[in-house]
Amino acid sequence: xxxxPVTRMLLVIAVxxxxxxxxxxxxxxxxxxxxxxxxxxxATGGESCVREPEFMRKNHISLxxxxxDLTVYDGDRTEDLSLKGCIACHAVSGTDGTPVTxxxxxxxxxxxxxxxxxxxxxxxxxxxxxxxxxxxxxSTSGHAAYTQLSDYLKEVxx
Numbered sequence: 332x333x334x335x336p337v338t339r340m341l342l343v344i345a346v347x348x349x350x351x352x353x354x355x356x357x358x359x360x361x362x363x364x365x366x367x368x369x370x371x372x373x374a375t376g377g378e379s380c381v382r383e384p385e386f387m388r389k390n391h392i393s394l395x396x397x398x399x400d401l402t403v404y405d406g407d408r409t410e411d412l413s414l415k416g417c418i419a420c421h422a423v424s425g426t427d428g429t430p431v432t433x434x435x436x437x438x439x440x441x442x443x444x445x446x447x448x449x450x451x452x453x454x455x456x457x458x459x460x461x462x463x464x465x466x467x468x469x470s471t472s473g474h475a476a477y478t479q480l481s482d483y484l485k486e487v488x489x
Contacts, residue, residue, distance in 0.1 A: 369446035372423045372439050380420070381412060388443070395453070406485065414453065419461040433459035 374380060380387055381394075394412060401407040410416060421439040422430035431438050433454040436445065440459075444451045453459075 369442045371442045372421070372437070374420045374439075375422060406482070414457055415462070418458065422461050430460035 382390075387394075395414065398412050398414070423435075423437050423439050425431045425435065425437070433440060433451055435441075438459060440451045440453075443449075
């Protein structure tokens with residue numbers, strides 16, 4: 332059973348495009364570290380993360396999913412362990428001094444996600460850079476609306 336020549340050609344093109352896309356990421360990592368490991372930007376928001384780096388590398392998705400469940404299903408909208416906190420602490424500034432978005436290959440989350448070929452889909456809904464200070468007051472008024480909605484839904488569902 333042979334493979335169609337057009338299919339083979341498309342497969343070769345896809346592999347070459349993938350290699351060309353990843354080459355800058357791999358080259359930067361190799362130049363900076365002497366190995367093929369990703370270069371992860373240092374956090375800027377504080378002395379330490381919520382847990383040690385080794386734990387966070389392996390378990391950050393579990394923490395994010397747990398926080399998501401507490402927020403979405405239980406209405407717990409505390410700032411403790413929030414994605415906003417992660418983004419504020421791990422923001423990477425661009426050449427203009429403002430934090431870059433996830434569209435920029437230098438974004439903190441993309442360092443490992445690009446290396447591992449894993450999509451970062453959190454930012455389809457969430458902001459991928461910290462809110463400007465003038466928006467901070469707006470988010471607290473939204474918090475009240477979420478709390479009211481959560482309380483209403485808990486009452487209705489009982």
